[in-house]
Amino acid sequence: MYRIRITLPKRSGVDYNNLDMLHDALVNAWTTCGAVANDVIGPDAKIWHFAALGWRRNGGNRAHTLVIGTADPNLGKYLSRIDPAQIRHARVATGEAVDFSAGTIEVDPDPFIPGIVSLGVVMLSPLVVSRREKGKRRWITHIVETDLSAAVNKRLSRLTGRSVQLKVEPDRLYVRCNPKHDTLVPIKQLPDGRKSFVIGMRVPLVLQGIEEDLRLAWYGGIGEKNRFGFGCIGVAERGIGR
16 A cells, blocks of 8 residues: 655646546556556556646646556555656647646655554545446435445445445534535546536545555545546645645
C-alpha cells in the first residue's frame, strides 16, 4: 500500500477540461516507470485511485496537486518511483495538454495508529455511487438515497476477494445544512462534441471498521470509478489541503 502527493510550485497549476486528461497522463507515468498496462487500465486493473486538488477556472479546471494511492503491493513499488515528468498527456484533436513535470513528490502521511477503529474523512474527490433502474445506470445524487456501507463494501470486497465490513456514515448535520451536495464532473469529450459526465457527492464521512479495512479505503478509494479520479478520502482534521 502506498500513497503520494505531487504538488506544483505555488501560484502555478495545470489546466484541464475533462478528467480523462489527468487519467491518461497518470497511465503514461505508470507504464513509463514499468507498471504493466493491464494492471493500470482495463477490467483486470489493480486497485489504485487519484484526486486532483484545485479549483474551477474560466469554465474549466485547474489542478495544483495530485493525490495518488494504491492498495496493491506490486503497484505500490512502481508508485514509489513514479516520475512527475512523465505525468503528461496531449490530445491533438482538442488541443489539450497536461504536464506535471514541475511537481515535487512527497509521501502522503499515513493517518493510522495501532488499535484505530474509526476515521473521520472528507472527500478529496467526489464519491460516486450508482444503481440500476430499468436497465439504466442512475447516479446517486443524495447520500441518504443509498445504503452507503453496503455500496462501499460490495465493491471493495469484489476487488480484493475478501469480505470488507466497513460502516460508512455521512455527517448528518452537514447533510441537513447542505441538502444539495452533488457535483457534475465532466469525464471526457466524445467525438461528436458531446461530453460524458459523472455525478458525484462531496460529504464528510465517518468510517468504522478494523484497521485492515480502513487502510484499504485510504489507499484504494471508496465508491465507484476510483481510477478515473473519484472516491479519494482525506483526514477531516487536515482538511482538503492535506
